[in-house]
Amino acid sequence: MAQLAARNGRTRTVTTLEEVALKAGVSRATVSRVVNGSPKVSPDVRRDVEAAIAALGYVPNRAARSLVTRRSGSIGVVIAEPTGRLFSDPFFPRLLRGISGALSARDLQLVLLMPASPADTDRTADYLAAGHVDGALLVSLHGDDPLPERMTRAGIPFVHGGRPLRGTGSSLVDVDNRGGAKTAVEHLIARGNEVIATIAGPADMGAGVDRLNGYRDALTEAGRAIEDRLIATADFTHEGGAAAMQQLLRTNPDIDAVFAASDLMAAGALGVLQAAGKRVPEDVALVGYDDSPIASTVRPQLTSVHQPIEEMGNEMARLLVAAIEEGQPVQRRVILATELIRRASSGGRRQP
């Protein structure tokens, strides 16, 4: 609770409602009405007050306003990612940009919280539950995070970004991981591939599970068997993808296509395939996920699944604002469509 020392040399002059009222020759209440856009002010008075506001450069004091309205005018964004995707892929900047865009239009502030340790997570939970924000956006939570539970108890509205594994019945915005993965695998089937392996993401993350299910969906719908030998699991990283590919290749020399649940893993797999003398896409076709910059950096460029990340952030913010305004728990889910971006790594048709 160590606050910065209060006394200091600087003395900024701030104009208050009172001064505006004085200058405009009205009461504080009237100025307040003008500032807050109340309709019960006559046009003449409104004009005078607005002139006074402009002349004095008046800006309302948020703290004073908060104190009486019991609204902070800010929402928390919790990014609980332990370095993994955080540092390898521009997912978060995009998401933040989307959130920020939706918020700034409503004059709400974005308070960013990035707990780095369990102690930090506790502090974050305390902060949020204390009502210092009007609501929160929870991104990339892992299985056992205590946040949703605590927020619910404290009665603070929140929206999940990405499906948390243990559903908490709250509002949710996600990209269609399952559908995106399914489309990717359908694309491989359509180009004639017969032995399609997958490098799945971690089983403790919604995106990992959902993308694997999409893979299964596509095969099942095509009337094909799902073979465990063709499924390897990794952690969304380059190294993980490489190791998984090595293992797949060792036990299944007949593989002619691989769907990796992230571009990073696909890039790792690509290196292993090329080192093993496999041509991509001629011998083995490869599809990634995320459409990250890496997809168009490696050679051949990766076919990948593009996700509307900024839109996701936008939608999350919109949902939260709605929940705050309605003042009661809302449960809405929005699933955003993905798009398959075809590139060289799965170009042409399979060579028999």
Next chain:
Amino acid sequence: MAQLAARNGRTRTVTTLEEVALKAGVSRATVSRVVNGSPKVSPDVRRDVEAAIAALGYVPNRAARSLVTRRSGSIGVVIAEPTGRLFSDPFFPRLLRGISGALSARDLQLVLLMPASPADTDRTADYLAAGHVDGALLVSLHGDDPLPERMTRAGIPFVHGGRPLRGTGSSLVDVDNRGGAKTAVEHLIARGNEVIATIAGPADMGAGVDRLNGYRDALTEAGRAIEDRLIATADFTHEGGAAAMQQLLRTNPDIDAVFAASDLMAAGALGVLQAAGKRVPEDVALVGYDDSPIASTVRPQLTSVHQPIEEMGNEMARLLVAAIEEGQPVQRRVILATELIRRASSGGRRQP
């Protein structure tokens, strides 16, 4: 100024100082002293008050506190990057993590501002200048940003992250772009390269200019001439790097090494070199900058300059907090050392 509707069904029960005081049998003032760690409280009373606080789950109301201390307890972080580096490289997440770490220890909130348009920038400036934050961290400003000027006028302390082109004489934290680039080029000289080209970054960004100067420094110190024909400029992107490499190669078939001012540009250059039948590093050695995930994704992996990004964020926050506490303009500059990470793209010695 559209605030969310104030009335709503939810009624969170919050405990106030008053209630804690009542329970502990002391006055509000004493509870306040305990909460703020004042030394003028006897151990007995302190214990009682702390017990009452714990029993009631009391958390101070920030708005009320702000109102009287005239401190918001939050600092603004402005990321003014127009999509460029923002979406291609995990620079910002790392930086934010560093900032967040330093701030959370001091119980300061991080308010993230990502202006996306000139209108947004104006709004951001208004917000900051209005004193809604105790200070600000300005990252990745471009040449003509009005922010520093307005902040200075408003008397709000701020710290630059990365050298702004037009120095405003304020505090600054940067990585040693010039030194890092110099080290990279010295490495190429040491391995025997004779015709060393560079793909420089934009001339309107500090990092672009500084890294080019580092290239020049290394050559000059080695007693070599700086030849304009060996300097191409691009925009830090993959495509830009590729185009620059193409141009360099066309006019200078004798090039035996390239220093690219970003990994993304290096990756672009790598593709062009390989397409032109040049072996890397045997025919042309290649060094990038940033040590981004891309450096270890492409084949061969890129030698690159690693920057302590998290530390940079940390340091920025520390400097700002110091400036806020001292309450007067502080001008300090911190330049953080970089490290050359050697990988295959410049491995071995030049083949004569």
Next chain:
DNA sequence: GCCGAACGTGAGAGCGCTCTCACAACGGGC
């Protein structure tokens, strides 16, 4: 044993705002 300093505590004002309530002014229906 007396005085002044040091210490611990409480009373109370006040930060800038919103919002309820009261009230004045006006206008239309009878």
Next chain:
DNA sequence: GCCCGTTGTGAGAGCGCTCTCACGTTCGGC
């Protein structure tokens, strides 16, 4: 011309906190 509804405005309380000031108590020095 009276009453009532509508409309615009002001007075004033109060949100939860900090901080100054005043006051009672303790203690060391002589």
